[in-house]
Amino acid sequence: MKLYQTYLSPFPTRVRLSLYAKGIDFDVIEPPGFHGDSNAKGDYLNVNPMGRVPTLELDDGRFLPESEVICEYLEEAFPEPALMPKDPWARARVRLLSRISDIYIVMAMLPLFNMVAAPPASWDQSIIGRQLDEIGQALDFLEEYIGEQGYAVGRSLTHADGTLLPILQLVDVWLPIFRGPDLWRGRPKSERYWRAIGKDPICARLIEETETALKKSMGRA
Ligand SMILES: N[C@@H](CCC(=O)N[C@@H](CS)C(=O)NCC(=O)O)C(=O)O
CATH class of the missing domain: 1.20.1050.10 (Glutathione S-transferase Yfyf (Class Pi); Chain A, domain 2)
Incomplete structure (x- = not known):
């Protein structure tokens, strides 16, 4: 998998927590145009039309934006270890x-x-x-x-x-x-x-x- 993200943004952190905890291999890609970088976001808008980080890219090339949604997906696709309580x-x-x-x-x-x-x-x-x-x-x-x-x-x-x-x-x-x-x-x-x-x-x-x-x-x- 690939995670488009920046380390400064708080939103990708919750996704990295899931990926680390579940032992999922992933590459980090830091797109241009964030946190005062004057470069345009360019091709990243094809990855995430909202132009925000994070976005998860699955191994088959599908892209999923929105940190909370990504964590829910990872929880359902990789249930162990669980990061949601049972109760x-x-x-x-x-x-x-x-x-x-x-x-x-x-x-x-x-x-x-x-x-x-x-x-x-x-x-x-x-x-x-x-x-x-x-x-x-x-x-x-x-x-x-x-x-x-x-x-x-x-x-x-x-x-x-x-x-x-x-x-x-x-x-x-x-x-x-x-x-x-x-x-x-x-x-x-x-x-x-x-x-x-x-x-x-x-x-x-x-x-x-x-x-x-x-x-x-x-x-x-
Ligand atoms: N609701 C989104 C919020 C993501 C978000 O707003 N990320 C900020 C970075 S902290 C961003 O990408 N902002 C657009 C920009 O900096 O151009 C999520 O949870 O993924």
Whole structure:
């Protein structure tokens, strides 16, 4: 298989978690035109007409976009080891955490992702303050539902870990560039989860990959 992706984007991380956990061989292809690269996306639009990463290419040449959909496909096509719990309630919790991440936390971060392309002197402090407040509110939702047994849900790896891990890494490592309040304050369960999840070897690998990409991009900023 091939995974079209960038290491900086949080969305492909959940797909890599699935591929690593299930022991599926894949090649990484980093398409042009992402994260401030001024090259056009060119042929990549034939791979994914939405022009986003990730996209999975199957061995027979079919392309599948959208990280959550790719993870669901991989779960059904390669059921072992399972990254969804058996219990319906626990399965719902996995999906709920992905929703909270995608709909509330990431959406609140979006204006800040867009802002960092410009030099810091031009950053609009009122937008920064508003978005950091919104991210804080979204993290309050997470605080309600995040697991307390070392993983996002239960005692083992699930898709929710692949979704949350890169987002909480941004909270921990990247958001401080905006010099706002400590977003872990008042959210001890979320912080404990983030500090513990790196003990899982697959998560440790994903954290390291994201860290390398973040350092590179923050060095450029
Ligand atoms: N819903 C999509 C979101 C993917 C997404 O928005 N990826 C961003 C990178 S973080 C992207 O490709 N943006 C288009 C661009 O940067 O040009 C998914 O889960 O796969």
